[in-house]
Amino acid sequence: MNPTLEIFSQGEEVITGQIIDTNAAWLSEQVVAMGFTVTRHTAVGDKLDDQIALLQEISVRADCCICTGGLGPTSDDLTAEAAAKAFGLLLEFDEVAFEQIKRFFTLRNRIMPESNHKQAMLPKGSERIDNTWGTAPGFSLQAGRCWFAFMPGVPMEMRHLFLESIQPTLSSRFILQPGKLITIKTLGIGESAIQERISAIEIPPQVELGFRATTDDVQTKLLFPHDYPEIAMAVLVAEVAGQLGDNVFAIDGLSQEGGDLAFVVDQLMAIGKHTLAVVETASQGLLAAKCIGADWLLETRYEQSLDKLAQKLGIAVNADDLSATAQAIASEIQKTSTADFALVQLYAGDSKTFHDKDQAIILYNTLLTGDGFHQTTHSVAGPIKRKQNQAALLALDLLRRYLQHKEL
Amino acid sequence: MNPTLEIFSQGEEVITGQIIDTNAAWLSEQVVAMGFTVTRHTAVGDKLDDQIALLQEISVRADCCICTGGLGPTSDDLTAEAAAKAFGLLLEFDEVAFEQIKRFFTLRNRIMPESNHKQAMLPKGSERIDNTWGTAPGFSLQAGRCWFAFMPGVPMEMRHLFLESIQPTLSSRFILQPGKLITIKTLGIGESAIQERISAIEIPPQVELGFRATTDDVQTKLLFPHDYPEIAMAVLVAEVAGQLGDNVFAIDGLSQEGGDLAFVVDQLMAIGKHTLAVVETASQGLLAAKCIGADWLLETRYEQSLDKLAQKLGIAVNADDLSATAQAIASEIQKTSTADFALVQLYAGDSKTFHDKDQAIILYNTLLTGDGFHQTTHSVAGPIKRKQNQAALLALDLLRRYLQHKEL
Numbered sequence: 001m002n003p004t005l006e007i008f009s010q011g012e013e014v015i016t017g018q019i020i021d022t023n024a025a026w027l028s029e030q031v032v033a034m035g036f037t038v039t040r041h042t043a044v045g046d047k048l049d050d051q052i053a054l055l056q057e058i059s060v061r062a063d064c065c066i067c068t069g070g071l072g073p074t075s076d077d078l079t080a081e082a083a084a085k086a087f088g089l090l091l092e093f094d095e096v097a098f099e100q101i102k103r104f105f106t107l108r109n110r111i112m113p114e115s116n117h118k119q120a121m122l123p124k125g126s127e128r129i130d131n132t133w134g135t136a137p138g139f140s141l142q143a144g145r146c147w148f149a150f151m152p153g154v155p156m157e158m159r160h161l162f163l164e165s166i167q168p169t170l171s172s173r174f175i176l177q178p179g180k181l182i183t184i185k186t187l188g189i190g191e192s193a194i195q196e197r198i199s200a201i202e203i204p205p206q207v208e209l210g211f212r213a214t215t216d217d218v219q220t221k222l223l224f225p226h227d228y229p230e231i232a233m234a235v236l237v238a239e240v241a242g243q244l245g246d247n248v249f250a251i252d253g254l255s256q257e258g259g260d261l262a263f264v265v266d267q268l269m270a271i272g273k274h275t276l277a278v279v280e281t282a283s284q285g286l287l288a289a290k291c292i293g294a295d296w297l298l299e300t301r302y303e304q305s306l307d308k309l310a311q312k313l314g315i316a317v318n319a320d321d322l323s324a325t326a327q328a329i330a331s332e333i334q335k336t337s338t339a340d341f342a343l344v345q346l347y348a349g350d351s352k353t354f355h356d357k358d359q360a361i362i363l364y365n366t367l368l369t370g371d372g373f374h375q376t377t378h379s380v381a382g383p384i385k386r387k388q389n390q391a392a393l394l395a396l397d398l399l400r401r402y403l404q405h406k407e408l
Numbered sequence: 409m410n411p412t413l414e415i416f417s418q419g420e421e422v423i424t425g426q427i428i429d430t431n432a433a434w435l436s437e438q439v440v441a442m443g444f445t446v447t448r449h450t451a452v453g454d455k456l457d458d459q460i461a462l463l464q465e466i467s468v469r470a471d472c473c474i475c476t477g478g479l480g481p482t483s484d485d486l487t488a489e490a491a492a493k494a495f496g497l498l499l500e501f502d503e504v505a506f507e508q509i510k511r512f513f514t515l516r517n518r519i520m521p522e523s524n525h526k527q528a529m530l531p532k533g534s535e536r537i538d539n540t541w542g543t544a545p546g547f548s549l550q551a552g553r554c555w556f557a558f559m560p561g562v563p564m565e566m567r568h569l570f571l572e573s574i575q576p577t578l579s580s581r582f583i584l585q586p587g588k589l590i591t592i593k594t595l596g597i598g599e600s601a602i603q604e605r606i607s608a609i610e611i612p613p614q615v616e617l618g619f620r621a622t623t624d625d626v627q628t629k630l631l632f633p634h635d636y637p638e639i640a641m642a643v644l645v646a647e648v649a650g651q652l653g654d655n656v657f658a659i660d661g662l663s664q665e666g667g668d669l670a671f672v673v674d675q676l677m678a679i680g681k682h683t684l685a686v687v688e689t690a691s692q693g694l695l696a697a698k699c700i701g702a703d704w705l706l707e708t709r710y711e712q713s714l715d716k717l718a719q720k721l722g723i724a725v726n727a728d729d730l731s732a733t734a735q736a737i738a739s740e741i742q743k744t745s746t747a748d749f750a751l752v753q754l755y756a757g758d759s760k761t762f763h764d765k766d767q768a769i770i771l772y773n774t775l776l777t778g779d780g781f782h783q784t785t786h787s788v789a790g791p792i793k794r795k796q797n798q799a800a801l802l803a804l805d806l807l808r809r810y811l812q813h814k815e816l
Contacts (some may be wrong), residue, residue: 285696
């Protein structure tokens with residue numbers, strides 16, 4: 001069994017929503033990778049009683065707790081006092097901490113304000129955690145079942161302190177057996193359809209299966225225990241990925257980094273030394289925007305009116321056959337462009353349909369390469385920004401499918 | 409005394425740090441603005457017992473709790489079950505919820521997977537919260553001292569559900585005395601420059617002043633107590649905004665909605681009945697993408713090579729004077745376009761500079777309208793995605809400044 005760990009964040013600006021608590025996520029990623037099981041994140045504000053109650057709760061519930069915030073010099077920084085009161089300790093002046101705080105100001109040619117004296121008061125019996133990145137030292141203490149580490153909340157200071165001092169301490173204090181997380185990323189298949197497709201696969205009980213739908217993909221996650229045999233792991237991942245077919249665009253956690261769809265396409269285009277010209281409609285610039293930094297994307301255009309675009313290119317629109325229209329556009333684009341691929345993304349549906357979240361538009365993607373036309377069609381509903389994002393992703397995904405099929 | 413409120417987030421991906429819990433911060437901002445005092449944020453994972461224990465704790469501790477996550481169709485979505493078990497309720501099939509779920513799939517021409525049936529099972533005695541934005545209905549119930557509202561964790565669905573259903577219910581269930589939050593949104597001026605400009609203004613002690621830098625703007629926030637006189641408030645806001653000059657593109661919290669920059673530009677373009685053609689370079693489609701749904705954006709193009717673009721348009725590039733080059737491009741674009749405005753966004757800097765976060769590129773924005781050329785120049789450093797985003801925003805902002813100056 002992994003030791004359990006909780007994250008405690010202190011800050012009025014966190015619980016009032018003025019800042020997003022990125023520390024909790026960052027710390028969790030670190031400790032999960034080390035082999036802890038994170039059971040809770042809790043954030044409280046500036047009230048001393050709330051902090052005391054929470055620290056006491058955690059001391060009987062978790063094996064370890066990483067705390068951030070509330071170590072500053074001002075009157076609303078109460079975490080050292082809360083820790084002392086919660087566990088019946090006195091606050092004691094720490095000479096070494098005080099020298100470090102003074103030194104921080106001396107090095108910056110500044111005079112230490114009186115209020116910083118407070119930051120050298122640590123709970124009696126706690127261990128000081130030296131902080132060379134800011135004024136507040138951290139400290140650690142054992143209370144009940146739980147080992148607590150307290151750090152300042154400023155993300156940069158906190159990250160340095162964690163990596164330099166706390167992580168090594170955790171490794172020596174706890175017996176840790178980190179698991180291995182594999183993430184299979186797909187596009188073009190929903191969460192419940194994935195579940196149905198893989199339902200026949202027997203997943204051993206010690207492997208945790210999870211799903212996550214983001215705006216840009218659907219992820220199937222397999223968390224393996226540390227001692228799971230490598231080969232059995234590879235076989236299971238291949239079996240799951242196999243059921244999802246060419247909807248899979250990346251697998252994270254294996255030998256190389258998976259990345260997002262634009263990253264995968266970028267790699268494939270670079271390997272094949274191809275270049276691309278794009279026409280966007282529903283995605284309205286978002287496909288191009290997703291490829292920022294890509295040398296192979298030579299030109300893109302967006303035209304609100306398909307008729308006007310066709311007129312400029314000297315072709316006719318066949319409203320009953322947008323696939324044929326997309327092919328004609330792709331052929332014309334290729335004539336004037338130096339790019340060897342042309343990707344055209346059209347859609348059927350008027351402006352009202354496009355804006356209405358309950359109505360679907362039909363997307364027609366056409367890719368023209370040296371070996372001819374490749375096409376996909378999709379129906380996409382939802383708010384306009386979802387339609388736009390799906391249009392960009394699904395057109396890029398046609399390119400990805402063609403390249404993976406061809407190159408691999 | 410304000411009623412107390414806690415935020416409960418459910419999700420293994422939250423406590424393992426795979427995603428940052430932005431829902432908690434967003435919800436807190438909303439409810440603080442309504443007049444609640446937020447006392448805790450807690451996140452737990454997929455373990456049923458943890459969820460049950462936490463719900464029971466909250467039911468004796470807070471007046472209200474807003475819960476997100478765990479309402480999906482898969483086996484690790486356990487929140488409805490946890491709520492039922494925590495408060496000794498049975499799960500009951502909800503016919504109306506089931507019809508809504510089925511309708512969601514029918515509208516998208518998809519067959520409802522068997523697993524979605526589960527999402528229609530709600531704790532007996534709870535009230536269903538209709539969700540027209542996704543498959544999972546929410547629900548609410550009173551337990552002990554606390555009124556609980558449960559919503560899906562997908563941020564977009566959650567936000568709609570909160571604004572449409574939960575916010576009105578909270579307003580009628582609780583006696584609230586909300587303060588008034590005014591947010592002044594600016595572009596083109598940093599946080600410390602703002603602080604300096606307004607340092608001479610006397611802000612009364614009962615008004616809370618705060619700042620927040622987002623990727624898309626810098627916000628100056630003034631939180632007034634509920635009984636602060638209207639006129640004094642308007643005077644103070646005008647004084648602060650006045651110091652920030654035409655960097656201010658919107659003020660949220662006054663009579664009408666402020667919105668983001670694209671929203672403001674959209675309103676102004678619609679009022680003036682103008683249309684626009686765009687050439688993007690550094691923003692690479694992102695300017696167009698931000699204007700999704702805008703009827704006035706007729707066409708945009710992106711060309712990786714400025715030389716190639718100039719060649720197609722039949723003009724010469726003057727590398728020593730990109731402003732002049734941008735003017736020549738704008739003039740050519742206007743000749744072939746039916747749009748009455750042309751906006752051209754160029755930049756100086758090679759591909760290496762563009763990719764290097766420590767090097768700056770110089771952006772040249774040129775707007776051509778019936779009364780001639782309007783130009784801005786900016787230096788932008790940072791990671792490539794920041795450069796891209798700033799390029800899109802600053803070009804749009806030139807259009808905004810022109811329109812506000814002209815129309816208002």
